[in-house]
Each structure stands twice: as structure tokens, then as C-alpha cells.
Amino acid sequence: MLSGPDGTSSELIERLRTYLADRNWKRKICAVCGIEFIAKGQSDNCGSYKCSGGYVFRSFSRRKRFTLLKEMMTETFSYFISEGYRKLPSASILNPYSRRGDSNNLEDTLFIVAGVQALNPIFIDEAPVTEGALFIAQPVIRTQYADMVGKIDGFSTSFVNICTEDLNASPKRHVEHIDRWLSYLSHIGLFVNQTSIVPEFLTPDWGKGTFNNVAIYLNYGGLQLGDMSFFYGIPQRTRKEMTVSDIGFGLERVAWAVNKSTSYFDAIGPFIESFLEKYRLMDSARTLALISGSGVTPSKEGTGYRFRKFAQMLLDADKGDFGFLHLIPYYHSFWGNLLQLSRNSDECRNLIYREYLRRLNAQLSAALRIEWQNSWSDTEALLESILTGSYGISVDQLRGVIASVLREEKERSAGNNL
Numbered sequence: 001m002l003s004g005p006d007g008t009s010s011e012l013i014e015r016l017r018t019y020l021a022d023r024n025w026k027r028k029i030c031a032v033c034g035i036e037f038i039a040k041g042q043s044d045n046c047g048s049y050k051c052s053g054g055y056v057f058r059s060f061s062r063r064k065r066f067t068l069l070k071e072m073m074t075e076t077f078s079y080f081i082s083e084g085y086r087k088l089p090s091a092s093i094l095n096p097y098s099r100r101g102d103s104n105n106l107e108d109t110l111f112i113v114a115g116v117q118a119l120n121p122i123f124i125d126e127a128p129v130t131e132g133a134l135f136i137a138q139p140v141i142r143t144q145y146a147d148m149v150g151k152i153d154g155f156s157t158s159f160v161n162i163c164t165e166d167l168n169a170s171p172k173r174h175v176e177h178i179d180r181w182l183s184y185l186s187h188i189g190l191f192v193n194q195t196s197i198v199p200e201f202l203t204p205d206w207g208k209g210t211f212n213n214v215a216i217y218l219n220y221g222g223l224q225l226g227d228m229s230f231f232y233g234i235p236q237r238t239r240k241e242m243t244v245s246d247i248g249f250g251l252e253r254v255a256w257a258v259n260k261s262t263s264y265f266d267a268i269g270p271f272i273e274s275f276l277e278k279y280r281l282m283d284s285a286r287t288l289a290l291i292s293g294s295g296v297t298p299s300k301e302g303t304g305y306r307f308r309k310f311a312q313m314l315l316d317a318d319k320g321d322f323g324f325l326h327l328i329p330y331y332h333s334f335w336g337n338l339l340q341l342s343r344n345s346d347e348c349r350n351l352i353y354r355e356y357l358r359r360l361n362a363q364l365s366a367a368l369r370i371e372w373q374n375s376w377s378d379t380e381a382l383l384e385s386i387l388t389g390s391y392g393i394s395v396d397q398l399r400g401v402i403a404s405v406l407r408e409e410k411e412r413s414a415g416n417n418l
Contacts (some may be wrong), residue, residue: 008232009117009201012171012214019175025197038197047219049197055153058305063189069267070334072188073137076162079184085135085164090338091118091292093139094303110303111141115163116246122167123206126238132179134165136318137251139290139338142348143306145208146313150279154223154264157310158287160251160338169245174230177245178216188258195220210237216387218249225249270330281317284310285324285352289331292348293341298355311355320360328352366403368393381399 020038028037031044032051045051067075081087091112098110112118115138117175121127138161148155164177182192195218202213204237211233216223226249234242255267265274273282288310296303298311318324328349335341343351361382365371370391386393393401 008171009214012174012230013199015171015175016178016216019179020197021090029121035198038199039193039195041193041195043196044111045196046198047221048198048224049152049154049222052219055222057194057223058258058260058262060221061189061192063258065259066379067258067267069252069255069269070337072258073160073162073251073265075087075338076184076251076254076287077135077137078166079166079187080180081136083180085133088130088134088136088165089119090136092339093141093290094296095120095125098302104134110306111143112138113140113142114138115140115161116165116244119167119244121164123234123242124208126236129167129242131167136163136165137161138163141287141290143309149283150277154253154256154282155400156252156264156268156286158290160401161248161252161341162251162254163246163248166245168243169230170243170246171230174228174245177247180229181247181249185225188254190220190225190254190257195225204231206234208237211235211241218369221258223253237306270327273327278317278323280313281324282327284314284317285327286331288314288352289328289348290335293332293335294339294344295342297351298358308355308359311352312359315356315359318356322356324356325349325353363403363405367401368398 023040025038025040027042028039030037030046030051033046033048035046037046039047044386047120049055059148059277070321077087089094093112095109095112095117109117115136118136118138119130122129139158140161141158145155145157149157164181166173166177169177185195186192198215198217198219200215202211202215204213211231213232214230216228218228226247228247230243230245232241232243234244252264252268256264259267261267263274263277263279265279266283268274268286270282288307291303291307291310298304299305300308314324329345332345332348364382368386368391370386381400387395388397
């Protein structure tokens with residue numbers, strides 16, 4: 001099994017080995033990739049997407065009734081609160097440490113990308129430690145997943161990271177948290193004999209020097225549900241080094257695993273868009289609802305630049321049909337149940353609509369080879385100005401150009417680097 005360089009990892013590994021052995025988990029070697037994994041069932045592979053040959057979990061037994069994402073959130077929250085965890089409020093998705101000019105390595109994440117970052121004031125500013133077992137449902141944004149959306153199911157640029165956190169936990173305490181998570185999975189119908197555990201030893205750096213992480217990934221029939229990490233030796237300047245038990249799963253992936261439906265986006269909704277496989281439209285609208293609701297305004301840099309990149313992704317997916325407008329309030333309502341948003345639904349929709357039109361208008365004016373005018377506040381103003389001005393462009397010519405631009409949008413390769 002995994003071995004670490006020091007006594008802390010050895011203690012954790014020994015406790016985990018004993019815990020799993022007592023419950024008939026076995027050490028195995030994946031027949032496909034050759035890595036070591038641990039499983040309770042008969043599987044001969046590590047349970048990853050590649051080694052499983054895809055998302056085979058969809059063939060496992062499922063609940064008789066479909067579980068909506070908001071219902072999955074309520075059920076998860078109720079379970080962990082009943083187990084003695086205390087709710088930690090969700091942090092804004094805007095990472096305040098990204099604006100600092102110091103040597104903090106977390107400054108390269110403009111957005112919150114993991115639930116543990118809600119504890120950044122403790123790790124980075126060395127604020128007083130919050131004691132006890134905590135549960136947090138943290139909205140996150142991972143722009144690196146943009147190219148995967150619509151190509152490989154199970155990926156979205158925004159999702160809810162459901163986490164338990166325990167600061168200065170011991171290895172024994174971490175294994176107790178793992179036990180509760182495995183019980184949670186059984187509680188919602190994901191049986192542990194269909195899961196695999198893949199351990200890994202890592203040395204991350206959050207800006208004050210490297211420390212250690214015994215990471216344990218949990219796979220379920222080709223789908224990685226989450227990871228169960230024990231960080232220790234986290235450097236501090238004014239107090240002793242810290243540890244944290246950090247266990248995080250993707251709520252949307254958990255809901256997909258429970259429902260075992262065709263698409264990851266079925267539980268995210270709306271159903272009609274998912275059934276029509278408009279996954280990139282759904283994802284870009286959902287992430288824009290979260291970004292705009294959090295107070296971001298389109299600009300040329302930082303989070304505002306990401307806003308514009310997601311707006312381009314939205315235009316690519318929507319193809320000028322304006323089919324996204326009803327999605328913004330739908331997703332705003334979901335995020336608003338987790339976060340205190342600074343803009344209401346109408347404000348978000350109007351802001352996204354204006355940026356969408358700005359990008360569409362820029363493409364139209366470029367195709368017509370005319371200089372953009374700031375007075376063209378929307379597409380209709382642009383078209384009226386062209387037809388009534390001295391550009392010499394007829395209605396039929398204009399109609400042809402618009403058809404060509406929208407056709408190019410349809411043919412544009414899916415995905416943009418964000």
C-alpha cells in the first residue's frame with residue numbers, strides 16, 4: 001500500500017489499512033493501468049473512467065425515483081448535520097487572495113476552486129482556528145474543464161463541492177471522517193462494494209512552503225466522485241504547523257451516480273435542454289449566472305475577462321438564437337440558495353444579455369467591414385443604422401451576412417480556452 005516519508009503518514013496509512021481490512025477491503029493491482037488500489041468487491045480494475053471502459057456505473061441498480069439536485073443537496077446536508085457536523089457558510093466564488101502581490105501560490109486561482117479554500121483566512125492570514133467537524137457546500141468554478149464540457153460527460157465549469165473539514169485533526173480522526181463518508185454513500189444508495197479507493201502521496205504548496213497530503217480518490221464505476229485528503233505539516237509563521245482532514249465530493253456527480261441517468265446534466269437541468277443535449281449552453285449559462293450574481297462585470301482582465309470568455313462560449317453554443325435567456329433565472333435561483341448573491345436575477349440576465357449582444361454585434365460589424373459605433377447599444381440598433389445609413393448595404397445583403405455569421409457560429413469548434 002501507499003507509503004509516505006514520515007511517521008504521520010505511516011500512522012494514517014496503518015489506521016486506514018486496519019479500518020479497511022476489518023471491513024474486508026482488499027489490496028489489488030489494476031489489470032489495466034497497473035496501479036495499486038483497494039476494493040471490497042470483485043473488480044479487477046481501479047475504477048477510473050479509462051480502466052473501467054467508460055461510465056459503467058450507469059448499469060448499476062438505481063433509485064426508483066429521480067432525485068433532483070436540490071433534493072440531493074438537502075439530503076446531504078441533513079445527513080452530515082445529523083452526524084454532528086457544523087455548517088460552515090459558503091464563501092464567495094471570488095478568491096480575495098488572487099489580488100495580492102505577495103508570494104502566495106493561491107493567487108493564480110481567480111475563483112474558488114475547492115471547498116477547503118473557504119478556510120484560506122486560517123491557513124494564509126493565520127486567523128483563529130475554527131474547531132470541530134465542519135460541513136460546507138461550496139460553489140466552485142474550474143475554467144480548465146471548459147474544453148471537456150459536451151465532449152466527456154461528467155464535467156462542468158461550475159459545480160458544488162460538498163466537503164467536510166476538520167482543522168488540526170489527527171490521523172485517527174481523519175479515518176473516522178472517511179467512515180462517515182462511506183456510510184453516507186451507502187445511505188444514498190451507492191454501495192461501497194462497487195467503489196474503489198486509489199491512494200496517492202502529494203506535496204502541495206499554498207504559498208508558505210511545501211507540506212504533505214495523503215490523498216485518497218474514490219471511484220465508482222468509472223466516475224471519480226471525490227477525494228479524501230489528509231494535509232499535514234502546513235507551514236505557519238506565528239504558530240505550529242497545521243493539519244486538516246479535507247474530504248470533498250462533487251454534488252452534481254453524486255446526483256448523477258445516484259440517478260444513473262444518461263447525462264450528468266439531467267439533474268442539473270432544465271430537463272428539456274439536457275434531453276436536447278445542449279450541454280455547453282447549459283454550462284456557460286450556469287457559470288455566467290454564478291459569476292454575474294457574484295458581482296463580476298465584463299472587462300479586459302481578471303474575473304471580468306473570464307466573464308467575457310464564458311459569454312463567447314455562450315454565443316458559440318446558442319448560435320444567436322437567444323435561447324439562454326430563461327436559463328439565467330433558473331440557475332440564479334439555485335446558486336442563491338447557497339450564496340448571498342450581490343445581483344438579482346434580472347440584473348444578471350440583463351448584464352449577460354448586453355455582453356452577448358456586444359460579442360454578436362462585433363462579429364456582425366466585422367463581417368460587414370464597417371467600423372463599430374458605440375451608439376449601437378444592441379443588435380437592432382446596429383441593423384437599423386446599417387440599413388438607413390450610407391453604407392450601401394441592401395436588406396438582402398444584410399440578411400445573407402447575418403445568415404453567414406450565424407452559420408459560422410454553428411460550425412465553430414466547441415470549446416474555448418478560458
